[in-house]
Amino acid sequence: MTDLAGQIAYWNTAGAAKVFTHPLDRSWLGGVDRGARVVDYGCGYGRLTAELADAGFSNVTGVDVSQALIGRARQQNPALHFYALTDPPTLHEPTDSVDVVLLFAVLTCVPSDDDQRRLIDELARVLRPGGLLYISDSGQLRPGSRTHVDSRHDERQSSAGDADSRSAQGE
Numbered sequence: 001m002t003d004l005a006g007q008i009a010y011w012n013t014a015g016a017a018k019v020f021t022h023p024l025d026r027s028w029l030g031g032v033d034r035g036a037r038v039v040d041y042g043c044g045y046g047r048l049t050a051e052l053a054d055a056g057f058s059n060v061t062g063v064d065v066s067q068a069l070i071g072r073a074r075q076q077n078p079a080l081h082f083y084a085l086t087d088p089p090t091l092h093e094p095t096d097s098v099d100v101v102l103l104f105a106v107l108t109c110v111p112s113d114d115d116q117r118r119l120i121d122e123l124a125r126v127l128r129p130g131g132l133l134y135i136s137d138s139g140q141l142r143p144g145s146r147t148h149v150d151s152r153h154d155e156r157q158s159s160a161g162d163a164d165s166r167s168a169q170g171e
């Protein structure tokens with residue numbers, strides 16, 4: 001990834017002390033089985049990984065490029081599973097093995113379009129057919145813009161003006 005060393009250095013130092021607040025709309029996961037395999041990509045200190053566990057999801061893994069944030073996540077949530085990415089965006093998960101990926105406030109931290117595409121391609125690789133990619137980030141979607149994994153998808157704006165995009169294959 002472009003300037004990955006600089007990115008990692010930031011998230012291992014000043015970025016590792018931040019508090020993240022980007023809200024999860026649980027209703028988007030309403031129809032998902034609580035035993036579903038879920039990956040929280042760019043989980044930070046595991047804020048949403050823990051929220052999903054609190055909501056009853058029993059098979060959630062948080063992954064992040066920052067060893068420092070993964071350390072913080074493990075300290076705050078010792079019962080949950082986290083790992084640090086050694087070659088982002090490559091995940092340990094086999095192809096077609098994941099039911100849901102959460103990508104919250106991460107895409108805006110990946111500066112280049114090519115790296116964003118590589119990241120989405122990797123998430124599409126691990127997602128099983130029919131799986132769900134729940135992307136939410138700050139900023140407005142341009143009219144007519146599309147966030148994609150598959151041709152069938154649904155986009156909407158949250159009341160906070162943040163962009164939520166839910167993509168599902170076979171929905």
Ligand SMILES: C[S@@+](CC[C@H](N)C(=O)[O-])C[C@H]1O[C@@H](n2cnc3c(N)ncnc32)[C@H](O)[C@@H]1O
Pocket residue numbers: 001007011020021022041042043044045046047048063064065066069085088089103104105106109110
């Ligand atoms: C704004 S924080 C959001 C954290 C978490 N998703 C949340 O909402 O609480 C962005 C996170 O993305 C991680 N990140 C940035 N670039 C990444 C990359 N290329 N691969 C994986 N994680 C990345 C950072 O380390 C940081 O934890």
